[in-house]
Amino acid sequence: MIQLFHVSKCYPGDAPVLDDVTLRIEKGEFVWLTGPSGAGKSTLLKLLFCADQPTSGQILVGGRNVGRLTQAGVPFLRRNIGVVFQDFKLLENRTVVENVGYALEVLGASDSEIRERALRRLEQVGLKHKATSLPLRLSGGEQQRVAIARALVNEPTILLADEPTGNLDPGLTDSILQLLFDANARGTTVVVATHDRGLLSRYHKRTIALDKGKVTSDA
């Protein structure tokens, strides 16, 4: 599903952010991507959804070489990838259901279809009753659940989450992670970047550790 071959990412004048990373993630896997701040976790995720380009090496996502994608091809790759961020990235002036339906709008779905699918996804994350609320009226945990609902609404084959619980109280972490485990159970390949070692010890999954841009362990 995801393959990286000798991938490096450098910015002029700085040490490499990623240094000769080679790894393979199978379809349907759940993977922790861990390491201290600055290890290269977020950069690796950005390369996977084409927000950045590697300096060298090859990346295959869903069998497609992202380095060979044209600018016009990137959106079509992204439609198969859901992304969740630490800061949620919700539109403050749109309601919860509009935020979730946003991913369907670009696919050309009708208004009724968008609403129906967005509500169904909100029901799965337990927020159907907040469908018409604005995001700022929700708690951090609720906002992250909305972000996960948006990432999953068009049923992507890959879900990338960058520190999805980083801004949340510890008590909310488990409920958010459960949504990611549920998505994985339905067949979605999930990659979660976190520096929270407590999560790794509580939930035993494949863990890829990065340090200074290099893969230090994969178990």
Next chain:
Amino acid sequence: MIAHVAWRLSRRAAVNLWRAPLPSLVSVLTIALALFLGMSFAIGLAFARSLLVSWGAQASITLYLDPATTDDQARALLARVLESEPDADAVYVDRAQALRRLRVDLGDLAGALDGLAQNPLPPTIEVTPRGSPEPAVVRVIAAQLQRLPQVAQVDYGREWLDKLTALGRSLRGFGLGSLIAVLGAALLVVANTIRLAVYARRDEIEIMKLVGATDGYVRMPFLLEGALQGLLGAGLALGSLAAADRWFLPRVQQAFVFASGVAAPQILLSHALLLLGIGALVGLFGSWLAVARFLRT
């Protein structure tokens, strides 16, 4: 699906316009002002051009013949002139007739002519081009007639026509330059307004791109917004021009009494459509510039 998307994007463009009324109003007013000034220049130029053409048409061409030319030779020459210039009227004025005209023109002073031993005036052929030829056309006709036999001199108010031509050329150049300048200014204002709108909605654009929106999908509402601003600006300019046409132009025409017979240009449907088209294009192109730069970065 295309209908859904088109409807959604159009709705979004209208909503965006509504949500940021002040910047949109600035764009609309700028486009309206630019188009109003541009169209006023065009109308002014068209009026000046009609005026110049009418003045050019009034300048008749006088062929002064050799004093030794007989009446028969002069009439034969007149026939040649009429044959070579089918779009002109021509009359032969013999020496006696010329003297009679001079007497009439001199009025009380006509007695001074009694002392002349002989008639000093040459016979002439007066050629008046029909229609409203351009000064350049009058000049060409005069040059052709100059080559005919027995024609000693040709007078067609050359200096006057040259000045008219130069004036017409200057007006055209100035009008075109001004039009380009005001439309360019409008384009920049629209581009900057849309750039502000794009910047204000950068989070939305980032999320749109994140969930797989193509550049075209991101760009389209902004282009529609620009085109809408352009159309509204053009509509406003048209309204102002129609008002000026109704209340201001008749007074101008009265002031130019010497230009009687020259009709003030009218705003036709084709002009209105052209103006709306230019307005939409200015808005569209301004938006394109703003969004293209943002998408590149």
